[in-house]
Amino acid sequence: MAKKTPSSIASLRISSWISTMVVAVFIMMSKHVASQSGDRNNALLRKYCRIYTSTNGESYLTNINITLSSLRRQLSDPQVYYAFEQTTYDGEFVYAFALCRDYLTTSQCLACFDSAVNETKSCGISDGGNVIYDDCSIRSEIYDVCNNDSTSQPIATFSQTVDNLLSEVRDATPKTSNFYVASTRQASTNNTTVYAIAQCVRNVSQAICKSCLNTAYNNLQRCFPSTEGSSVDFYCFMRYSETPFFQSNQTTNIALFLSEGSSNKSALIAGVSSAVGLVLVILALWLWYHKMKKAKILEEAASALQSDEIYSYQQLRLATHAFGEEYRVGKGGFGEVFKAIIDDGNVVAVKRLHLGYARARSEFENEVRLISNVHHRNLVRQLGWCIEGSELLLVLEYIPQGSLDNFLWGSKRGTLNWNKRFDIIYGVARGLAHLHNEFHVKIIHRDIKVNNILMDDDFQPKICDFGLARLQPEDQTHVSTRLAGTLGYIAPEYATTGHLSEKVDTYSFGIVILEIISSRRCTDEHFNGQDTSHLLEHAWQLYERGMHMELIDEALEIEEEEHKVNVMKTIEIALMCTQSPTSLRPLMSEVVLMLSSGLSLGPRKLIKPSFIDSRRMIHIGAIGSHNM
Template identity: 50%
Template sequence: MARWWCISHRTVIVTAFLMFMVFLTINPVKSQPQANLLITGCSQINATNLPNFFGNLNETFRDLRNKLSNNNSYFATSEQTRNSEPVYAMAQCRNYMSTRDCLSCFDSADTFIRACAAANGARAVLDGCFLRYESNSFYDQTTLPGNVGLCGNRTSSRQSVFETAVDGLLSNLSIATPKINGFYAAVTAPVSGTNTSTAYAIAQCAETVTRDGCKDCLAVAYANIRSCATDVTDGRAVDSGCFMRYSASAFFSNNKSTDITSFLRDDDSSNKGAIIGGVGGGVGFLIFLLVVVVLLWIRRSKRTSPGDGLYGATELQSPKDYSYSDLKKATKDFSEGNKLGEGGFGDVYKGIVKDGNIVAVKKLALGSSTAKDNFESEVRVISNVHHRNLIRLLGCCSKGPELLLVLEYMENGSLETYLYGEKRGTLSWKQRCDIIFGTARGLAYLHEQYHVTIIHRDIKPSNILLDNEYQPKIADFGLARLLPEDQTHISTRFAGTLGYTAPEYAIHGQLSEKVDTYSFGIVVLEIVSGKKCTDVPDESAGEQYLLEHAWNLYETRMHLKLVDETLDPSKYNEEDVKKVIEIALMCTQSPVSVRPTMSEVVMLLSDRSRVQNPPTRQNANLANIRIQVDNSTSTTFSMSNADATITELTGR
């Protein structure tokens, strides 16, 4: 009896195994690691109240996991906003996954994202799922800087045939998915004449975005991923609100595919039908040529202008070594008509280099004994820092009669022009706030997110450049210094621009990152008021230097008298303006210890309701320093050769 049972049991096992193998033959699904990590990103800002932050983070993650587990759902959101460290979180699995696999992928994403420690925002994108949290709601976001196409490394024997099949799938998915409830679709297509019999593809959007948002996001994803199919048999596109993937290997079962035919038969179908119908004829040939041109343009753009990553980091690239003759030709022999501006260490010219890109060429003044040091400092610093609010170094030239830096071109020039130059009064309050916030983020990166602390030392409106969308980029790193990791400050000879320089540095040469914080505060006051901090007041008429004037208005609760008269009062919120002024004054406080760090400034600017501790003006000598500038001198200099005076005044 026992022997019969054993034989029968083995027979059942063998039969089941054979049936399983037959099933795989009919419906092949190659096992792939759904927990394969594609992208992680961490915010550049840390939470301040860690117990509150981690309590909220853990609670939202538990809630997300419960929703994915109990509701048989592929998508969930959760938020905890009960204290000073709000957390908004989102999780999403691919719809072809089982609940068990979804939870396993979620747990892996949880592990990866915890590496961001106390960052107040982070995301992890895996093959099988997506997990993200932020300190503000992001549920409706679709595309963000940092969207990427990730190409594999396996090739097909007849890549052109495979590419055609994949392009058709991806095109169909980008059209159909936004119209499907749940914003998800998985499709397959046969690939004839290759060793790859079937192409597999999926598209998915976050369920909290709109139909148009999903459509826009997948359009970007399609552009990012389609170039992969020209070389390899698997690719992925990742963005804030959507995900797209294709492969020559099955990563979902055939019974998990979606019939999208009906979603291609509306207003979009006629356009698509015309494209498909003309593939074999002249129209198809023209479209093919157009696609080739677009792909080449996209690839060149990626090489020359890498996009900002999530939270500001960008792709690292080494600066190019330009020849002097090429840059001389690009700037029309450094003609006056191409001059963009003049700086303390040289002039800047607009140029068009050989590849057609517009650049800014900075020519350092060789007459200065510090020119070579400034050149080497700027190349060393800028070539290794990459952030959306920092100017990017494209290349340099040190082998000609002059030292040249090639920088990205900023269409709208310097902030100085818009505050008290020829374009004064053209910036709206929102644009001014964006400039303030972007500059703060750039400084926070230099001080706290880069692997060493970089002190700029010359923050002022002429060193803040604006791109075509009026987003700021900090420029001119010739005076930048590195702060040793084990030191809170260093003692050094003063170098910078009087009026923007912190008193402890101007008088005693004590340099720390709080020197940049002080300069930032002065710049914010200039942005709010449209006035220059170094303008000499007419004391007989009761005028004061800008900083002193701002403190007096603040202490008498008359903040709004500081606001630039060119701004329309109906276009800004008075309380909002008051908070910005208070943040600026916080940055100019003495002693140094009471000034906020730039990451704290970013936090205060992003949530101005947190500005609860009002700034105070101290009576210490360092707090009552007035810097007077001789109008005949250059505004950027080293103290040893400056034709200026620093007067230390007693308390009023």
Template identity: 50%
Template sequence: MDLQIATPKISGFYAATKTEVAGGSAIYAIAQCVETATEANCLTCLQIGYNNLQSCLPSAEGRAYDAGCFMRYSTTPFFADNQTIDITPFFKQGGSSKKWAIIIGGVVGGVVALLALFAWRWSRKSKGVPRGDILGATELKGPVNYKYNDLKTATKNFSTEYKLGEGGFGAVYKGTLKNGKVVAVKKLVMGKSSKMEDDFEGEVKLISNVHHRNLVRLLGCCIKGRERILVYEYMANSSLDKFIFGSRRGSLNWKQRYHIILGTARGLAYLHEEFHVSIIHRDIKTANILLDDDLQPKIADFGLARLLPGDRSHLSTKFAGTLGYTAPEYAMHGQLSEKADTYSYGIVVLEIISGQKSTDVKNDEVDEYLLRRSWKLHERGLHLELVDKAIDPNEYDVEEVKKIIEIALLCTQASAATRPTMSEVVSLLKSKSLLEHLRPSMPVFVETNIAPRESDTSSSNATTSISVVSAR
């Protein structure tokens, strides 16, 4: 009830509280609105959410979500105590001291909001105006529908000169729209399945309403025949792999690397636990982490795996490099959960710290891949030998680096159940204490052997052997 009132007044439209109750227990609660909403729209949405939560009682867990907001309470903690904020300054009349006035106001406000909502829906329906939101409950706009010819002109007919890269989901081009805005234009790869065509618009509406400072913003889309095109905000500094392994290798200092590690964790935590639909990325790697002008990380391609046709897979031989990041239970058995992203994140963290690719062999004699090398150094207490030599030793705290390496190893444990959630990872990264109470168990990694068929030596006819190898 308090969050419903305070959250619209807080910058970023997000708040989390822990409320002590009789008997020594506590109620944990969060509320959030999308950042594109106005304060009034946020309040209206949360009033509806608050009223919907009443149907969850007396359950000890409740969630209510709308296209523009999300609320959750639980008697079990689902975020760390140090993530709470004091919301009392945002009450005009002293917080919840006037409890009954707030309850009555909330109920009346919710009824008024519902009546206004029904009236708005009816007026929209009677006028034949299409809905612009996901679930039809708020006035949030859907993605922009771009004209094919405008995107064609913006990218000089999808010229190779403007090509930024290519991956499992298709090629990406730099484009300049008529109004001068620079965007990234992704032409999706279409399979034979019609599923992508059927689900495309609904999924794009969902993805376009995901707003977080560590996630690349989807601006809109274009449908032209069988072609499906997505338009994203443009990231001038390209992808993280360029800074870790590529042309700009060694240019990131420790502070910048730490902020990238933390920001990426925050983006994944939002996808997994804070957006009203849990989104598993499935393909976290340095190439899918883009950097803005301030070198802040933004995760790209989230939600696209839901659009991938059934006859294609980013685990095929064409994209075998991704297997260096893939959780063993997902690669071997197709068992998918948020913990698959956690594993991939752990690999990315080790790459950021070491400057070594996950699939590169450091020692030719023993096939010492990055994860195996990291684990052996951890067992021997030689964590610092993993640190990229391009990082100035005077820039970082030794214990902090050791802690982050151990967090990465917690994320890559063989058992998915023992890996932390991404919100727990964020808490661990922000905590000043060491991980004396947490000891990572030995990880495993996915190894691939790609060999051409005897009849043809082309890469397109290569066969792939996938195996899971322990870190010993």
């Protein structure tokens, strides 16, 4: 380590003093912002500050204030619920967006925005933050898009090469199935290759992807002739560089996704001049027709992701062969699931619901319209529905691998190694976090269990039946009648008092983690002769003795020390999720962070979990002294 000189120490002290003063000024500036959002029940759901600080506090303050002021002006217009702004000042690039729920008035939207700004400013000179309320959310980040190295090539030639490549990448990406393109371009001199990628969030529409990449492309214009530049937004990312950052065999053939060029037109004109050319024209037209037909099919398939279709009962009855037993692939608390083929060969799942009470019809329609807007990789996609008389049916994407329980204690047991199990745990966490925090209406599942987790062909989990528990009558949500949940997974406070929050799902998720790791059912009893009533108590006893690894399914045979540490940390996260009171449980967004980083959120103490066993007896844990 280099020895610090007196001058460098003095510089550090001055820098520290300036940073402290900037933070103080920043907090003082925030005091004038309204901290109340009216009389509405507008709870703060999530807040985080980025761990990095701006290298130039004064410039950052100027930048972020300009950006936030612009957002507020945009939201001041009636019927404007989404605002985006980006500013560049003194070499720093800041982008931010604000989103209000559409049910708010303009004044309510602005009040919530002001509260969110107040929360964000408490981050000091952290280079970004995210605040989510029930009524609104804002996000801001600082990002330096260009490096300081200029290309060794002629500036005009290099800039034109990069511009042509980025424009083609921008145009092709929204047309791909995965919203991702990687491509290269050879410069005309010095044999230099330029590398570029673009990627959009997969669950946005093609129009949003295109708009976002247009902004990214425009931002990168300012980088020329820098050898590298990146542009990041909430929905997309674009980057170019003279230095390779992906393999040559990982490129995309973007010519397939770009519009017809002038060379094709020239070929058609030349072909008309001869009889052979006429044949070629006919052939070209035939190929063009089928290409357009295929593009239309792809477009219709993509649009199906954005809006549901209303089917007739007769359509679904014929598609399932009158709901024949041989087409039934599942049965649960809400009804039966059938495999069906509709719309010229598309394989789907049809869930025939059994909701026998008077308000079911109207509540069903409201609920399915709500969940039809939910799109996430780890959530089963709803494709349509049917309401005719007493028949209530959902049309869902078909997941051929079936539910997770089949992989843990069914015919496919033994096929999941630790990496796959961890990916399943992480995917379920992401799906729940999306339901709780990243959608305009908070959706609490209420019945998270391995049977409601389906597995696709890539072993990615997909949560099903979210939103359906809300359709159960209110008088059937107490333990004395019928739970909107499953014993063994259900949180104690919900079982005894009917108190519902997103932490109910957190508890159930903790139980699911233990089942995935151990391949034991949560209601199993008598582990290795121990006097335990179920899996959660057994896991706690092993944790108390520091014997986490004995919980692991013997079929896993984990040898690597890194994997052992990961398993132990995941078990501790599961136990944290089952804590009572609910304030001790993390939010699912926090769980995602812990799983992705391998870290716990601070020095939290674990206490013995509370649980309800198969005899519906509540067992309350006592405070312990064990640290994460």
